[in-house]
Amino acid sequence: MLIRLGFEIAYRFLQPTPMVVMLDIHGSRSHDIVDLQPLSTWPLLPTRQFRDAFGNTCTRLVAPAGLLMLTADAVVRDSGLPDRQAPDAMQMPVEALPDETLVFLRASRYCETDVLMQYAWDRFGHIPPGWARVQAICDHVHEAIEFGYHHADPTRGALRALEEGRGVCRDFAHAAVALCRCMNIPARYCTGYLGDIGIPPVDAPMDFSAWFEAWLDGDWYTFDARHNTPRIGRVLIARGRDAADVAISSTFGPNTLERFQVWTDETRQPLLAAPGEAAGLALAG
Structure with a gap:
């Protein structure tokens, strides 16, 4: 089966502010990606990626004063099977x-x-x-x-x-x-x-x-x-000890979350336009 997934997130900043975001599909599922519009910013900003100690993909950027939008969209192939079960699996000493x-x-x-x-x-x-x-x-x-x-x-x-x-x-x-x-x-x-x-x-x-x-x-x-x-249909983004290790965004300064939209649906179609694109463009304007 195919799953269409992505997000549109908007923040407003008082001043230029460094950020680290963790929003990419985890590397363990990279071979399942059929189509991808990767993480992008509006306005367009320089970004740099790195892997953290747990193997998660992180992106560094500096948000400008005013509105920042983060978007991504993808189609991922999935087995369509429920979570693997192993009732006889034993605990290791x-x-x-x-x-x-x-x-x-x-x-x-x-x-x-x-x-x-x-x-x-x-x-x-x-x-x-x-x-x-x-x-x-x-x-x-x-x-x-x-x-x-x-x-x-x-x-x-x-x-x-x-x-x-x-x-x-x-x-x-x-x-x-x-x-x-x-x-x-x-x-x-x-x-x-x-x-x-x-x-x-x-x-x-x-x-x-x-x-x-x-x-x-x-x-x-x-x-x-x-x-x-x-x-x-679970699609992993990140793993860690707890939520502190896998925050979707870490901002090093005050900000306001203005929009948060996530989509995850079964699909038969390739990417055309993100489900939130029209609303996002209106917000950006």
């Missing part, structure tokens, strides 16, 4: 874990394993280690947190999400990641596109999504505590 997975066992900005350790072992210590334990964590987080866009809070970590019982997709991911790490299961935070493919349409604006991956039986497997069911 810590001493057998690859060195590169150990960073995903440690506490991070939004995943406070030190204060959640007892909470996790009280609830999941009796669950057989492996897939069943990760799924039990997802089930618990799915039930413990109420989803709502009005619950968004960029300062909330896993502990507060579980205490308050509310949040957005990043909070579900942070809580599940933290609890997995408490149980000695490497877990990493993921962000990307996830459209309403294979499910009834959702009456809410499209947004980027957050999920996580857990290391079991020598491989990374996708889990999603918010939806808590295998989904079709």
Whole structure:
């Protein structure tokens, strides 16, 4: 199947301001890109790309005073299959874990394993280690947190999400990641596109999504505590320890977000014009 995806984001700045944005499709999906209008700016600005410590593509630029628009559009080939399932996948003992997975066992900005350790072992210590334990964590987080866009809070970590019982997709991911790490299961935070493919349409604006991956039986497997069911059509943008590592934009000065539109839909057509192009041109004018 083919998926049409992209975004149109506009910021307003008081003065020239350096930025780092993380909006490119992850390199692991580059071979699936069928058609691409890469990240572009209005007004046209010089940009420079680099790879961060987790292999994500980052773009540096200096936003001018006034309006800045960021846009991209792509068609990506996808298997059309739901998230891979491996119910028999086993948890590896810590001493057998690859060195590169150990960073995903440690506490991070939004995943406070030190204060959640007892909470996790009280609830999941009796669950057989492996897939069943990760799924039990997802089930618990799915039930413990109420989803709502009005619950968004960029300062909330896993502990507060579980205490308050509310949040957005990043909070579900942070809580599940933290609890997995408490149980000695490497877990990493993921962000990307996830459209309403294979499910009834959702009456809410499209947004980027957050999920996580857990290391079991020598491989990374996708889990999603918010939806808590295998989904079709995930397209990764970035991975890291938590949301602090994969912010879509880091601005080094004050600004106002004026427009945010994301699209992710099944398609049979090549790129013609971005779904938000007409509105974007009006805003730019």
